[in-house]
Amino acid sequence: MNIPWSKMALNTPSSVVRDMLQAAQAPGMISLAGGLPAQSSFPLEAIRVAYEKVFASGSSALQYAETEGYRPLRAKIAERLESKGIPASPDHMLLTTGSQQSIDLVCRILLDPGDRVLVESPTYLAALQVIHSYQAISHGVSCDDEGMLPESLEELLQLHRPKLVYINPTFSNPSGKVWSRERRQKAVDLCRKYGVLILEDDPYGEIRFNPEELDAPALAELDAAYEGPSNVIYTSTFSKTVAPGLRTGWILAAPDIVKIAARAKQGADLHSSSIDQRALHALMETFDLDEHIRGISADYKQRMEKMTELMTKKAWEGISWNSPQGGMFLWLELPESMSASNLFTYGIQEKVCIVPGDSFYAGTPELNRMRINFTHTDPDLLPEAVERMDRAIKRWHASVQSDATVTM
Secondary structure (H helix, E strand, O other): OOOOOOHHHHOOOOOHHHHHHHHOOOOOOEEOOOOOOOHHHOOHHHHHHHHHHHHHOOHHHHOOOOOOOOHHHHHHHHHHHHHOOOOOOHHHEEEEOHHHHHHHHHHHHHOOOOOEEEEEOOOOHHHHHHHHHOOOEEEEEOEEOOEEOHHHHHHHHHHHOOOEEEEOOEOOOOOOOEOOHHHHHHHHHHHHHHOOEEEEEOOOOOOEOOHHHOOOOOHHHHHOOOOOOOOEEEEEEOOOOOOHHHOOEEEEOOHHHHHHHHHHHHHHOOOOOHHHHHHHHHHHHHOOHHHHHHHHHHHHHHHHHHHHHHHHHHOOOOOEEOOOOEOOEEEEEOOOOOOHHHHHHHHHHOOEEOEEOHHHOOOOOOOOEEEEEOOOOOHHHHHHHHHHHHHHHHHHHHHHHHHHHHHO
16 A cells, blocks of 8 residues: 655654664663663652552542643642742643653644754754654754854854754753853853744753752753743653653743643643653652652762773773763764774674764764763673673774775
């Protein structure tokens, strides 16, 4: 049958990372590829008790609910955001099926075919997929360790007149960097100047290894210094701080944006799981989420330090990586002659899975970059994971020497 696919379907390719994760399911494989939290971090007993409370309250939790989400939970989230300096109200909030749906809804209500979106270089792969599925065009803004370069951002704002600037400024995926306060303020100022909305994606922002050392306010907080409606659409999720299976995130934005996003959500799924939202509300009533996040952060810091210590001992020539202050990822730079895609292939042969970095770029990719997740793998397996990476790197060097011999 000749199926008449829509342009959206034809512009939504399979996720490269998802395809790689299928390879990671092979028996005996150690995966450093996915952006998965540690399962040991999930507060299983507290969540079980929360669901029991919901079921004890009666059958209303199993009924249809309002699209915007369970209002008591929205109020709890707003209260939490306010405590962190982000102006928030439950009336300016829409609960979503994870922050991935938030990205999709924002793109759905703002983007038409041919519209331009500015992103970091590199940026979150799944955000690029969503942008391209709506036939919009993404352009990468040059970045350094402190965030988008203001001169590059302003140049592209003038050149492309984008509809949206998508950023992941705190422990970003894939690079793990955290923007400086100065770069955050400059991005807010420039986007205000040119009348362009910012989509601030903040799934990892609370996982801070040394929170007292960071001066990294949300752009939504900095934007509040301006009069009038917010220019920042802020999204986050409980996936990294509680558990991804609860599939609960949120959009915080100006009322008009929330209103139209809610209409778009009605067409997608009517509302996200109301029973999960009620359970999260019950959890937040009695559970010390801040203490839980401090525990996650301490655990992830230890995992990151163990991983980097093991890699440092290997003394890989020409290979370097960042020292993240939070989040879930290491971003490796290989020698220019070393393709991360080739290293991925050798890694699969050695039964260790990493993610080549080329798919994280809107424009010309850097082929010698790769992402490693240090949060999901059991710490006891990290030494073996690094040993397998070492063997994969040695395979690459051997292949280069073999090719050089053949050409002589």
